Structure formats: structure tokens, C-alpha cells
Amino acid sequence: MSNPRFTELLEKHRDRVYSHALYCLRDPEDAEDVTQETFVRLWEKQHDVDPARVAGWLTRVVHNLCIDQTRRRKTVRTHFGRPDPEACDTLAAPASRANDPEFQLALSERQTALLDALATLPEETRSVMIMHYYQGMKLQEIAAVLDKTVSALKVQVHRARKSLRLVLAPSLDASPTARMETGS
């Protein structure tokens, strides 16, 4: 017999959790695994988690799992010899949906370029950016979820924005990806 509360939480939060994982990892299979693990943990702890804080709890879990998954990927790269830049690009987004026509239709060129640029940020920062700009969480909420100070988050986001400035030039409508690749 299924638990109506868990089913309700699953239906309410699964797309948000999956989207966070997908935009963070850019690999549908990894995102599915992270989503599944997140809800398995919720299922195991459903009686311990405060119903009013489920959203924040889920965000924290998916954030940590995305970091773990990214580090695991890096470890695989490190253990198999000197990195081949081309291969590393592929590994950074092994099953990137960049070639998936359905996904591409849904994203503008700038969004795709921005996601590519986000992938170069530290995994923790990338996840914070997704929480704030995509999920619309306030800095104060993120600080509470991640046990950080708002000041630390402001600095982190400021540095990330500086790193992304190449794809955030207002006049950049031609080909941000090409400019990023040439570094011009």
C-alpha cells in the first residue's frame, strides 16, 4: 500500500529536483540517478523530515548528490591518464543534450552557451547559481539550506558572474559559443 504523503511529495517536487540535477550535471542518466537517490533518501527519512521544510531538505540533498556525482566523474578522468582536452569536454557533459533536437528547441542559443559556461564553474557554485537564478530561491533561503552566510553567497555569486561575463555581454547575440571557444 502506498504512502499518500510520499506520493504527493514526489509529484510536487520531482520535476524541480530532476531539472536541478539535469542543469547541474547535463547528463540525463546521471540526473535520473540523482533524482532517484534523492527521493529514496526522502522515503527513508520521511518521518524525520519536517513537512514545512521538505523543499529545502530536497534541495540540500540534490545539491550534495550533484557535487558527489561531478567529483566522481572527475576522479574517473584523473585515474585514466593525462587528460585529452577534447575527451574532457565530452566527459564534462558526456551525454549532453546539446545534440538532442527536442531539448535544443526548448533552449535559446544564449541559454545553451550559458549552460556550457556554467559547466566550467566549481560544482558547488554551479548548484548555487541554479538555486538562485533558475529556481528563484532567495540568497537567504539558500544560505539556510546550505548552512552558509548570505555574505559568503554574495561573494560566490559575484565571482561566478564575473566568470560568465563573456556570455553575458548584452550585445552578444551572434554566436556566444564560438566566442567562448576562441576565447575572444
Place this chain on the structure above:
Amino acid sequence: MKACHDIEIQLTAYAAGELDAQDAALVAAHLAACSACREEVARETLLRRTMGSLPDQPCPAGVSRELNDLDASRRRPRDHRTARSHWPGGLGLVAAAVLAIVLLPGLLRQPEAEPEVAVPVQRWTNEEIADARKDMLYTLALTAAVLDRTSKSAMADVFGDRIPQAVTGSFKVKSTTRGGNG
């Protein structure tokens, strides 16, 4: 007037409306006089708009179904991530090969006969020694081939069909070295 760096750090909170009235007024005053920080605000706004308009990605039906089943059956679903990344199928073969190398000599060894005093020690002929040597070389070559193939299979499990050139190159080097020593 505050320095640009101090203002830039506040811009995210300013654009999100998370600054208190006093800080917001300070930032606004700075922006009125600083074109560089106004450009930074434009970038912040663009970032907010671009990421804020990313479409929600629906969770695949398979994942939802497994999680619903989990709730119904009260059992953890199969963790194919763990199976894939922690113990690739190829590594099972590696383990089997290593076990075979370790255990095979013991299994193939003839049971030791009870010592008999009067029986003369059997001597191997040169032909038998040559045959045994050939068998040994064949076994070693076979083991090397199995290990090599298994490594590649394990690599394929990790990298899919996109094995980095640096890695495939290292295989070639290893194979050459092994052949040279043998």
C-alpha cells in the same frame, strides 16, 4: 561613495530585491554615477532573465514509476548508478582473471603422492618439457589477451563509445611493453 567592488558584490541581492532600504539606496546612488557598475547590473539582469527562463524538465516517467513502486513495495529500487560506476561488468572479468591466475596452478597441480621409498624419481623428457613450456606460454598469452580485452571493456563501461585518445594510447604502450618483455 562606496568602491565599485563593494557595490558589485551587492548587485545580486539588489536585483533580487533582497537588500534593505538603506543598502538599496546606497547601491542606487552609486549606479547613478558609475557606468561600469550599470553594465554589471545589465549582466546581472541578463543572467537572471536567461536562467530564469530555462524550461522545467519533466522527470522521466521511468524514474517516477520506480519511485512509486518503491513506495508501494517499501524496498529500495535497483541502484543502476552504483552498478554502473562502482563495479563495471568488465571489472568482474578482471577479478575472475586474477582469481584464475592465483588459483589455477593449485587446481592443476597433481595431488602429492605418498612418499614411496623404492620408487625411482620420474624424469621429464626434453619433449615433455618443451610441450609444458608451450602450454605455459599459451596460457600466459591467453591471460594477457583476456586482461587487455577486459580492461577495454571496463573502459567502455566508464566512457561509453568515447574512449579518450590518451587512454587508448596508454593501452597500446602497455601492450607493446608486455610483448617486448615476453
